[in-house]
Amino acid sequence: MGICAMIDIKLIRxxxxxxxERLSHKQFKTPETVDQILQIDEQRRKLQQxxxxxxxxxxxxxxxxGSLMRExxxxxxxALKMAVAGLKQQEKQIxxxxxxxxxxxxxxxxxxxxxxxxLVPAGASAQQNEEVxxxxxxxxxxxxxxxxxxxxxxxxxxxxETGAKIAGSGFPLYKGKGAKLQRAxxxxxxxxxxxxxxxxxxxxxxxxxxxxxxxGQLPDKEGQMYHMEADSLYMIPTAEVPVTNVYRDVMLKAExxxxxxxxxxxxxxxxxxxxxxxxxGLNRVHQFEKVEIIELVEPQHSMQTLDxxxxxxxxxxxxxxxxxxxxxxxxxxxxxxxxxTYDFEVFxxxxxxxxxxxxxxxxxxxxxxxxxxRYKNAEGKTQLVHTLNGSSLALPRIVAALLENNQTxxxxxxxxxxxxxxxSGVIS
RNA sequence: GGUGAGGUGGAUGAGUGGCUGAAAUCAGUAGUUUGCUAAACUGCCGUACGGGUUAAACUGUACCGCGGGUUCGAAUCCCGCCCUCACCGCCA
Numbered sequence: 001m002g003i004c005a006m007i008d009i010k011l012i013r014x015x016x017x018x019x020x021e022r023l024s025h026k027q028f029k030t031p032e033t034v035d036q037i038l039q040i041d042e043q044r045r046k047l048q049q050x051x052x053x054x055x056x057x058x059x060x061x062x063x064x065x066g067s068l069m070r071e072x073x074x075x076x077x078x079a080l081k082m083a084v085a086g087l088k089q090q091e092k093q094i095x096x097x098x099x100x101x102x103x104x105x106x107x108x109x110x111x112x113x114x115x116x117x118x119l120v121p122a123g124a125s126a127q128q129n130e131e132v133x134x135x136x137x138x139x140x141x142x143x144x145x146x147x148x149x150x151x152x153x154x155x156x157x158x159x160x161e162t163g164a165k166i167a168g169s170g171f172p173l174y175k176g177k178g179a180k181l182q183r184a185x186x187x188x189x190x191x192x193x194x195x196x197x198x199x200x201x202x203x204x205x206x207x208x209x210x211x212x213x214x215x216g217q218l219p220d221k222e223g224q225m226y227h228m229e230a231d232s233l234y235m236i237p238t239a240e241v242p243v244t245n246v247y248r249d250v251m252l253k254a255e256x257x258x259x260x261x262x263x264x265x266x267x268x269x270x271x272x273x274x275x276x277x278x279x280x281g282l283n284r285v286h287q288f289e290k291v292e293i294i295e296l297v298e299p300q301h302s303m304q305t306l307d308x309x310x311x312x313x314x315x316x317x318x319x320x321x322x323x324x325x326x327x328x329x330x331x332x333x334x335x336x337x338x339x340x341t342y343d344f345e346v347f348x349x350x351x352x353x354x355x356x357x358x359x360x361x362x363x364x365x366x367x368x369x370x371x372x373x374r375y376k377n378a379e380g381k382t383q384l385v386h387t388l389n390g391s392s393l394a395l396p397r398i399v400a401a402l403l404e405n406n407q408t409x410x411x412x413x414x415x416x417x418x419x420x421x422x423x424s425g426v427i428s
Numbered sequence: 429g430g431u432g433a434g435g436u437g438g439a440u441g442a443g444u445g446g447c448u449g450a451a452a453u454c455a456g457u458a459g460u461u462u463g464c465u466a467a468a469c470u471g472c473c474g475u476a477c478g479g480g481u482u483a484a485a486c487u488g489u490a491c492c493g494c495g496g497g498u499u500c501g502a503a504u505c506c507c508g509c510c511c512u513c514a515c516c517g518c519c520a
Contacts, residue, residue, distance in 0.1 A: 049488085052479090056489070063446075063447090065446085065500050066447080066501070083500095085500085253438085376456095
């Protein structure tokens with residue numbers, strides 16, 4: 001078993017200071033981990049070399065014994081067997097040490113998050129995120145406009161109490177026009193993505209540990225996922241996990257790229273410890289609907305692809321006629337596996353709050369390294385692909401904003417693009 | 429859940445203890461030939477981690493679903509597990 005760092009071990013060996021500098025941007029608090037990795041790595045390689053020598057001696061001896069046997073020289077073969085007897089013991093001993101070193105190095109290596117891209121602003125928390133753009137028109141709501149949880153009651157769209165009875169708090173029960181609105185949004189989002197060239201997938205909603213590790217949910221976000229202990233499966237926190245894992249352990253050709261996938265799925269998140277005033281209604285739930293886009297591209301194109309994905313999501317928000325802003329996340333607010341992330345927020349006018357509805361990230365080779373998803377580049381060299389993904393879009397907060405921003409005395413006026421999907425232009 | 433068959437390189441697929449890192453075919457690739465297209469012929473063509481080199485060459489080790497075991501030596505024998513396929517049972 002090799003060492004599976006998310007960051008290339010060669011980069012750490014050759015440029016430890018650069019790695020530390022970038023990690024500090026991501027608020028990584030223990031730069032000494034890098035030095036520890038280097039130290040263990042050196043040790044590990046020495047052991048590996050020692051083991052190779054011993055194994056080589058065994059292999060050579062075994063071949064000689066084979067020839068002696070074939071010549072009928074049993075005495076010579078027996079003598080050589082005796083002579084070689086000690087090698088086994090040595091082999092066993094070195095193997096144990098090597099395994100220990102590998103385990104140790106692996107344990108350290110998986111603690112390192114992906115390195116942030118040069119564009120990523122410094123900063124420790126959401127306050128330092130950089131607003132790159134605002135768009136859409138702010139609605140002018142009358143005094144006393146209702147927040148979405150009241151509108152949901154008014155139009156009988158979601159029964160939170162019964163959802164709580166069935167499963168627990170944070171598991172909304174959509175009904176009637178609420179359920180239909182969900183379906184309309186999912187269909188519209190998928191069609192919009194398909195029209196842009198993404199291939200639709202409908203993945204498993206549970207994943208095994210290998211898949212969760214490959215995209216970076218394990219070990220970093222173990223506590224965020226629902227775990228089915230009896231079957232060693234996790235409920236997906238996002239379609240990103242099953243869909244990206246389509247290409248785990250796959251060798252691609254350059255002409256296969258880019259690979260562009262979209263998938264609808266429910267998403268399950270424990271959201272442990274995040275109760276409070278800010279989580280009313282649809283602001284934060286344990287189960288929600290989302291449509292995801294995922295791309296696998298050649299490394300030299302990934303930043304351009306990221307921009308294209310951002311533009312794609314932005315257009316979708318414009319089509320929904322929602323006021324939005326785009327944030328470039330600072331190092332401290334970014335995910336573990338991401339090199340650069342743009343968040344999309346819509347303004348939910350009655351709550352007067354910005355709600356995150358999409359997060360578009362370039363993971364560069366971090367996920368691909370864990371996925372072992374590689375391709376042969378133009379020079380015929382094997383190289384890791386770059387992976388990217390984003391939501392287009394997550395439903396509940398879109399629903400919240402649509403309800404709040406479009407409330408009128410005669411009902412909720414839906415944006416034009418949804419009319420055919422919803423079968424009507426208004427929720428009344 | 430039961431029974432049976434099977435998991436080998438990018439693909440198909442041979443291989444039941446040493447000369448097999450793995451036949452053959454296809455795909456790929458470099459070249460030769462032919463007036464183009466097509467075809468034919470020849471060479472090359474797995475991955476990972478090391479050593480070595482300016483870079484190569486060269487070289488060590490590991491890998492034939494995964495993990496153990498037997499053996500001087502395992503794709504090949506033994507044990508456990510996973511997965512796939514077929515049939516049966518159960519079931520939306």
